[in-house]
Amino acid sequence: MTMTLVAPTVAGYEASADLASLLVRTAQDDALSVSAETLRLSCKCAHCTRARFDGRFPKAFPGIAITDIGDLGYGLNISFSDGHNRGIYPKSYLLNLAGQ
Template sequence: MKSPLSIEFNADALTLHWNGEPAQQISAHALRMQCPCAECRRLRLRGATPVVPRDIAVLEIRSAGYGMQLVFSDNHARGIFPWAYVAALSGFAFSSR
């Protein structure tokens, strides 16, 4: 299972360091918009999008073994982001440093 070597985070973004790959930086807003929880997926499947404030922040990262659970400043903490899902977000709000 591919998992990051380390994760740096501040309120605005996460930076994931993968073995042998460029660092992946994803904004808190992009992560919240792509939350994989059932409620957010249902919205996206219906063609809607979650209502997310532009100034959304990541408050906490909780280990979930195969991924991470993020706690956002809008009190949303339902989604578990599997590492493969996070790595695939490279086409969505990704920058390498």
């Protein structure tokens, strides 16, 4: 008997009603959630990478909210209430952040 493993894929997403989390639905119909703060802390854009390198990246983003989500196909461009809008989150990275 052969068992085929299927990696979870993102089928849908939306910001939570309070904008404090990204709600993700997988093609396997799992409902996952990633906090806006986790997303903001996990941004890998050049600006955030440089700020980490220079020791200027904040350790927390209390009260941060998701203000916009753009779908790029392979990932999401998420904008935040602090004005940051450079982060692109590949869908596989989002699933990792959500513990999948």
